[in-house]
Each structure stands twice: as structure tokens, then as C-alpha cells.
Amino acid sequence: MPPAAIYLDHNATAPILPEVADAVRAAALRYPGNPASQHDAGRQARRALEQARIRIGEILGARTTGMDADQLIFTSGGTESNNLALRGLGQPPVPPGGRAPTHATSSLMHADPLAEPGTAIGAAARVIISAIEHPSISRAAESLALPIPARAGGFIPPVLQTLGVDAAGVIRLDQLESLITPTTPLASIMLASNETGVLQPVAEAAAICRRHGVLLHTDATQAVGKAPVDFTALGVDALTATAHKFHGPLGIGILLIRHGVQLAPALHGGFQQAALRPGTESVALAVGMQTALELWQREADARRERMTMLRERLEQTILAGWRDAVVIGGQSPRLPHTSNIALVGLNRQALVMALDLAGVACSSGSACASGSSEPSPTLLAMGLPEEQISSSVRLSLGATTTLAEIDEAVRRILNVCNNLRRVG
Numbered sequence: 001m002p003p004a005a006i007y008l009d010h011n012a013t014a015p016i017l018p019e020v021a022d023a024v025r026a027a028a029l030r031y032p033g034n035p036a037s038q039h040d041a042g043r044q045a046r047r048a049l050e051q052a053r054i055r056i057g058e059i060l061g062a063r064t065t066g067m068d069a070d071q072l073i074f075t076s077g078g079t080e081s082n083n084l085a086l087r088g089l090g091q092p093p094v095p096p097g098g099r100a101p102t103h104a105t106s107s108l109m110h111a112d113p114l115a116e117p118g119t120a121i122g123a124a125a126r127v128i129i130s131a132i133e134h135p136s137i138s139r140a141a142e143s144l145a146l147p148i149p150a151r152a153g154g155f156i157p158p159v160l161q162t163l164g165v166d167a168a169g170v171i172r173l174d175q176l177e178s179l180i181t182p183t184t185p186l187a188s189i190m191l192a193s194n195e196t197g198v199l200q201p202v203a204e205a206a207a208i209c210r211r212h213g214v215l216l217h218t219d220a221t222q223a224v225g226k227a228p229v230d231f232t233a234l235g236v237d238a239l240t241a242t243a244h245k246f247h248g249p250l251g252i253g254i255l256l257i258r259h260g261v262q263l264a265p266a267l268h269g270g271f272q273q274a275a276l277r278p279g280t281e282s283v284a285l286a287v288g289m290q291t292a293l294e295l296w297q298r299e300a301d302a303r304r305e306r307m308t309m310l311r312e313r314l315e316q317t318i319l320a321g322w323r324d325a326v327v328i329g330g331q332s333p334r335l336p337h338t339s340n341i342a343l344v345g346l347n348r349q350a351l352v353m354a355l356d357l358a359g360v361a362c363s364s365g366s367a368c369a370s371g372s373s374e375p376s377p378t379l380l381a382m383g384l385p386e387e388q389i390s391s392s393v394r395l396s397l398g399a400t401t402t403l404a405e406i407d408e409a410v411r412r413i414l415n416v417c418n419n420l421r422r423v424g
């Protein structure tokens with residue numbers, strides 16, 4: 001019989017907790033109505049939905065009441081929130097049936113309205129992203145900058161500017177100011193790396209962006225539910241989070257938008273969520289996200305301490321057992337549950353496969369890139385030696401990970417390393 005699997009891939013997805021699954025089930029049964037319906041069943045569903053919206057906003061430090069309340073939009077997850085942010089932030093919401101402008105034609109652009117279709121006139125917008133963003137930011141940003149067909153008329157694809165990262169995995173804040181130009185409408189910098197767990201100086205970046213009138217979005221997907229996140233204190237204009245990274249249900253995320261910041265929708269349909277993200281909202285998933293976040297809030301300090309202790313033990317015992325191991329980003333402030341370790345001398349893909357057979361679930365980088373033989377763009381951007389990039393595995397812990405699991409996982413990992421060295 002194969003050994004019982006030890007799950008150390010919580011950055012890919014953190015399995016739903018039983019209390020959260022119960023809350024999702026109870027809400028699905030209790031609120032059968034469409035929250036947009038006017039009858040009593042609809043109104044009850046809407047109340048539960050709005051309650052979830054307010055609680056999630058409160059826990060994340062958003063303003064949830066008053067004339068200057070921030071806006072919390074439910075989406076299907078981090079990927080959708082990130083795409084919505086990059087495509088729509090800073091642009092006026094268009095009337096139903098109208099065409100959404102793009103950053104290239106936003107008011108920050110100097111496009112000539114009389115230009116012939118397809119003529120590129122004026123200065124292109126310069127969207128800034130960091131070199132370590134998740135593909136749902138980097139590919140969305142690249143897609144903004146694609147050449148577009150002539151019939152689109154007067155469109156000037158934005159120029160993508162990339163903010164570098166140092167060898168410790170921290171963005172080069174010193175480069176930010178020099179990348180900003182008068183035609184920079186938007187920047188996006190993640191709050192913590194999904195690959196290394198390294199925390200980024202987003203509040204400092206927000207202050208720089210604010211000085212220059214640039215909107216800043218942060219992808220807080222890995223930080224929310226693992227580290228304290230305060231939307232107002234960060235000073236960003238928009239923030240992405242997704243429930244399944246903190247033991248909530250899959251299929252729901254949020255885009256939090258500061259009061260007064262405009263957003264053009266990516267989808268068109270009904271008037272749900274102020275027509276910014278139309279479609280019938282899932283009350284059950286929203287309640288599940290709220291429950292998972294409330295559980296985290298209640299246990300935040302205890303969870304952080306435990307995960308930090310377990311992660312330290314994991315890293316220290318691996319470093320002691322594998323002479324050439326290196327903890328990537330280990331010298332920087334990190335999320336408590338993420339460890340990216342280079343087991344120098346071995347191959348990361350062979351390692352992940354052999355560890356799976358030995359009953360340790362982990363990954364060789366972002367789940368979206370796993371299976372790909374391409375080296376990690378994050379580790380490449382850090383300028384790490386090839387031997388570290390090609391041998392790094394990501395081990396990520398969750399709220400339910402135990403000391404016994406960590407000790408057994410280390411035993412299996414070191415066994416696998418020794419076996420691979422023998423056959424290699």
C-alpha cells in the first residue's frame with residue numbers, strides 16, 4: 001500500500017475546512033433564492049450576501065460603511081479578479097451594451113480621436129508589473145500589450161514595464177519611480193510571492209504611485225488568510241484575494257476597490273454588483289469565504305506561530321540532512337507557511353514526481369506552471385544560479401499541518417533525495 005500522503009501544497013489550494021464546508025452547505029439550503037429577486041427568498045439571499053461582503057471587507061481593513069465606502073466585488077477567483085483589475089481599473093464603467101475602453105484609450109492616453117482606424121498616434125500607456133507576478137497578472141498584462149487589428153481604430157497598445165526583483169526575492173522599489181511616466185495609468189505588485197512567500201513592500205510602492213497619480217493594484221492572493229492584510233493601511237487602490245488559498249471554497253474571489261476608483265467591467269449582463277461584475281452571485285460561496293476568513297481571524301496569531309515553527313523545523317532538518325540545500329528567499333520576511341528549497345544536485349521535476357510516489361504532495365513552482373519544464377520566471381528574475389533554479393521545490397503548509405506530518409515528510413524527502421542521488 002502506498003504511504004498516506006502528506007499534503008504540502010497549500011499554495012496551490014488549501015483544502016476546505018469542515019466548518020467552512022458546513023457553512024457553504026447550510027447557506028445553499030437556507031438561501032435558495034436569487035439575490036437579485038425582489039421576493040422574500042431573494043431578499044433573504046441578498047441579506048446573507050451583503051453580510052458576507054461587509055464581513056470580508058471589515059476583516060481586510062476596507063471601509064465598509066458611509067459615503068466613502070470601498071467596493072468589494074465578488075468574482076470567480078484570483079485569476080478573474082486580476083484580469084478585471086488590469087483591464088478595467090481607472091476606466092469609466094461603460095453603459096450596458098457600450099464598449100469598454102482600454103488603457104490605451106483611457107483619459108491617460110494622448111490618442112488622437114480623429115485618427116484613421118488602426119493608426120497608432122500618441123503616447124502609449126505604460127502599465128507596470130513586477131517581474132514575479134502570477135501568470136494571471138503577467139499574461140493579462142501581456143495580452144493588453146498585444147498588437148490589435150486595424151479595425152479597432154486608433155488603439156495604441158500599452159507598453160509593459162517590468163519592475164525587477166533582487167536576489168532575496170524583494171521587488172526593486174528603487175526602480176519604481178524611474179519607470180513611471182506621465183502616461184502610466186496603473187501598476188500591479190503582488191503582496192507576497194506564491195513561489196517564495198517573500199513579502200513585498202507594497203505600502204511603500206503605494207506611496208510612490210500615489211505621488212505620481214498612478215493606480216496601484218496588489219495581488220494579495222497568497223497573503224490573505226496567512227498574514228495580516230489591511231487594505232486601508234496598505235494604501236493601494238485595488239486588491240485581489242481568493243478563498244481557496246485560505247481553506248475556503250474554490251470558485252470565489254474578490255476584487256476590493258478603493259472608494260472613488262473607477263472600474264470598467266470585463267463582462268456585460270445584468271445589474272448585479274453595480275454592473276461591474278454581472279451574473280447571479282453565489283451566496284453559499286460568499287458565506288464560505290466569509291467563514292474561512294473569520295476562522296483565520298479568530299486563530300490568526302496561533303496559526304502564524306504554529307506554521308512558522310513547523311516551517312522552521314522543516315527547513316532546518318532538510319538543511320541538516322542535505323548538505324547543498326538552500327532556502328530561497330530565506331533571508332527575507334516571508335509568509336509563515338511557504339518554503340522554497342533548492343536541493344542542489346537534483347532535478348526539480350524528478351523530485352516532485354518521486355516525492356509524490358513517496359507520499360509527499362508538493363510542487364516545483366506555481367501550480368499554473370507545474371508540469372512545465374520551463375524554469376520559474378520568479379527564480380530567474382532573482383538571478384539565482386541555474387543549479388538552484390533547476391533543483392527547487394515549493395513546500396507549503398496549511399492550518400491543519402501537524403508536527404508528525406512535518407517530521408515524516410522530512411524523512412521521506414531526505415530518503416527520496418538520497419535515492420535520486422544514487423540512481424542519478
Ligand SMILES: Cc1ncc(COP(=O)(O)O)c(C=O)c1O
Pocket residue numbers: 011012076077078079080082134136190193194219221222242253366367368
Ligand atoms: C499569487 C496568485 N495570484 C493569483 C492566483 C490565481 O488564483 P485562482 O486560482 O483563484 O484563480 C494564484 C493561484 O495560484 C496565486 O498564487
